[in-house]
Amino acid sequence: MTVHMPTEAEQVAAVLAIAAGRHFGGPAIIENLLRESGGASRQTWSFDAVVSGQRHGLILRRDPPVTAKIEGERSTSLDRATEFRVLAAAHRAGVRAPEPLFELLAADGLGEAYVMRRIGGTAIARKLLRDPPYAEARRLIAGQLGEILARIHATDRASLPPLGCRQAADHIAGLRRSLDLLGWPQPVFELALAWLDRRKPQPIAQPVLVHGDYRTGNYLADETGVTAILDWEGAHLGDPIEDLGWLCVKSWRFGSVDKPAGGFGSREELWAAYERAGGGKVDPARAHWWEVFGTVRWGIICHNQAFRHLSGSIKSMELASIGRRAVETEVDLLQLLKSGG
């Protein structure tokens, strides 16, 4: 006699049928369930829930139960419940972002998870930057990213769950702590962090909602341009220019190196759109500081990702290989520090 062991997909589908039924108030049939490529630990599943003949296109965001998270992840990533509330606040504030619908319960057994509405478009940078259908979108995206960011930063703080505030000095301390935990000497990152430390901007008196991972690859776009901002797990309170600097880090241009605004436009285009949409005046020196900071940050994240594999926390060749990408940011840092500031 053979016993059928449910696959992960069957298990997820069964739970989603119950949870969607609870939310929509009627028996739900789950169709087209598909695990999207991407994060080893943070899963994204696409599915349809059919309730009383009506089809809802939905997305499940899910952290499977894990044994241990390393220090870096614990200190900077939101749990799913907080991410759900940040997304809800941003969506209510009119930010182009998926509408979050409902959270799963601990008893559902899928780990931390919530469901949001599916929005059309692709996040794949390579397609957006090179494929013919996106020719018109390519002219629009830099400006749209500036406008949407102004709206994110204007989100009413009273509508947000409690979030950590991270000013420039906190970020520098955090990255130095990461380097110490990794335990490998990193002269170029130390040089850049000391450079940043000596020039760090004054703390922001009125910290705003910072997305924290605002870059190409983390939003959806179609032929008309940006349709939704994704990946809110890095949200915190802080300096709005942090998001503008991060978007311009060379790694997020995916080869379109002469277009700093995410591979789609100039910094000036991005800043002008941000200012027109009600964002504050952008000081170029401050933006440069945050771009240098973002470059160090991505380099150290590369090492942290590799360390998740090396520490045994997650077995992943993909994460291990990211460690060898850190040197790309060392090349960029030496160029950035030479180009003034």
Next chain:
Amino acid sequence: MAQDRPTAAELLSAIADFLREETTPVLDRAEPRLGFQMRVAANSLAILEREARLGPAADAREHQRLVALLGRDGTLEELNRALAQQLRTGQRDERDPALMAHLEATIADKIAIANPKWR
């Protein structure tokens, strides 16, 4: 004891080519997520091939420069640890041309192994 041909670089190169040209297209059709992972694997093998070929000389050059810069001897890791410490405490910074020349040369050698197309 010296091994027979193929050298490490030659064998790594043969495996990388096999995975990229024969395995990846099949996986792309059958299971795209694994196709992507196979590309990552083939790319990693290409890094190891360059490391086997270029790494030893690059390490020797880095060591020689660090000895000259710091005025002391030690393992590559000890010397880099000492340099990293000096940079964190501000004993040296980007205004030191000898330091910058060393870092530029070191990173040029590293990127030539990790991703020679990066610009």
